[in-house]
Amino acid sequence: MDKKDNKVDDPLTGWSSLGAESDNVYFFGTSNTDRDDTSILSEFGWNFQPAGDRDGGGGFDRIDEDLAGNSSTTTPSIMESTSTASVSATELTAGKITDEPASSNCSDDPPEKSTASGGSSASRPPSDTASKVKKKGQKRIRQPRFAFMTKSEVDHLEDGYRWRKYGQKAVKNSPFPRSYYRCTNTKCTVKKRVERSSEDSSIVITTYEGQHCHHTVGFPRGGLISHDQAAFTSQLTPLAASQFYHPLGVQYPQELVSMSTAAPKSRQILPGETGDQARRLPETSQPGTTQLPTDEGLLGDIVPPGMRSR
DNA sequence: CGACTTTGACCTGCGC
DNA sequence: GCGCAGGTCAAAGTCG
Numbered sequence: 416m417d418k419k420d421n422k423v424d425d426p427l428t429g430w431s432s433l434g435a436e437s438d439n440v441y442f443f444g445t446s447n448t449d450r451d452d453t454s455i456l457s458e459f460g461w462n463f464q465p466a467g468d469r470d471g472g473g474g475f476d477r478i479d480e481d482l483a484g485n486s487s488t489t490t491p492s493i494m495e496s497t498s499t500a501s502v503s504a505t506e507l508t509a510g511k512i513t514d515e516p517a518s519s520n521c522s523d524d525p526p527e528k529s530t531a532s533g534g535s536s537a538s539r540p541p542s543d544t545a546s547k548v549k550k551k552g553q554k555r556i557r558q559p560r561f562a563f564m565t566k567s568e569v570d571h572l573e574d575g576y577r578w579r580k581y582g583q584k585a586v587k588n589s590p591f592p593r594s595y596y597r598c599t600n601t602k603c604t605v606k607k608r609v610e611r612s613s614e615d616s617s618i619v620i621t622t623y624e625g626q627h628c629h630h631t632v633g634f635p636r637g638g639l640i641s642h643d644q645a646a647f648t649s650q651l652t653p654l655a656a657s658q659f660y661h662p663l664g665v666q667y668p669q670e671l672v673s674m675s676t677a678a679p680k681s682r683q684i685l686p687g688e689t690g691d692q693a694r695r696l697p698e699t700s701q702p703g704t705t706q707l708p709t710d711e712g713l714l715g716d717i718v719p720p721g722m723r724s725r
Numbered sequence: 726c727g728a729c730t731t732t733g734a735c736c737t738g739c740g741c
Numbered sequence: 742g743c744g745c746a747g748g749t750c751a752a753a754g755t756c757g
Contacts, residue, residue, distance in 0.1 A: 580730055582749055595748070599728085
């Protein structure tokens with residue numbers, strides 16, 4: 416179906432398409448010279464500042480170099496993957512972030528409860544139906560979203576937060592299903608989608624919607640974070656930093672392929688796939704498995720600024 | 726028993 | 742209006 420493949424940028428959702436046919440792909444550049452990266456990241460409450468803006472040097476470039484050097488054996492593959500993945504165009508546009516305030520999602524009245532598009536109304540209380548009618552005509556308000564691609568063998572990556580899977584759907588034109596997760600914090604409405612690239616199964620596309628209004632839960636399994644550590648990582652380039660965590664508080668030691676304020680919108684359905692049944696594909700879900708084959712001892716103490724406490 | 730995953734069903738949005 | 746695809750719900754099942 417090409418209905419949404421050509422969708423470029425939803426003015427309401429701020430959602431850009433990463434469809435293979437779309438050139439309007441807004442990924443964070445992997446170059447630390449791309450100043451717009453910081454603009455976008457700052458929109459999510461993340462501050463990547465050039466070395467010169469920070470006291471002490473340390474800097475942006477140097478850290479980047481160091482990290483690049485540490486992962487020199489894998490970095491080249493990252494770039495190759497970037498070019499071969501669906502992200503052929505890596506234009507960076509700060510303005511592609513949704514207009515919705517990137518404020519806390521914490522609320523006693525989570526938006527998705529009243530504006531949820533899905534669900535079987537037949538099995539819902541009348542009040543829910545009533546609210547749905549009330550909401551009719553209103554566009555669904557989307558939370559700020561942030562997508563990035565990571566090279567990883569595991570689908571669900573450890574990010575310090577606890578997630579509850581609430582759905583899974585087969586993705587059009589992709590052999591891999593898309594999983595939907597919601598933060599287990601009752602007042603946190605952050606969601607994330609996890610799927611694998613149909614073009615490169617080693618690439619995991621993770622999309623976050625909203626921002627956490629709470630701290631990580633025992634991340635990294637009880638670890639604390641110091642301001643120095645946060646400051647350190649906050650100086651990393653998007654690429655380098657992403658090897659630890661992403662702007663919304665996600666830790667990703669895996670190789671980051673690219674980051675974006677958008678995520679795949681739709682894809683071609685596979686031959687023989689129709690309806691909900693076809694959209695569901697068997698997946699090797701890993702219940703409760705969010706562990707990463709990485710050195711958590713090193714990465715574990717890093718938490719994004721503003722999300723640390725404990 | 727609580728937390729979490731699985732999965733069928735259903736709703737909404739969008740393009741035609 | 743129709744059909745498709747994305748997204749979500751919630752009952753049932755699983756696990757520790």
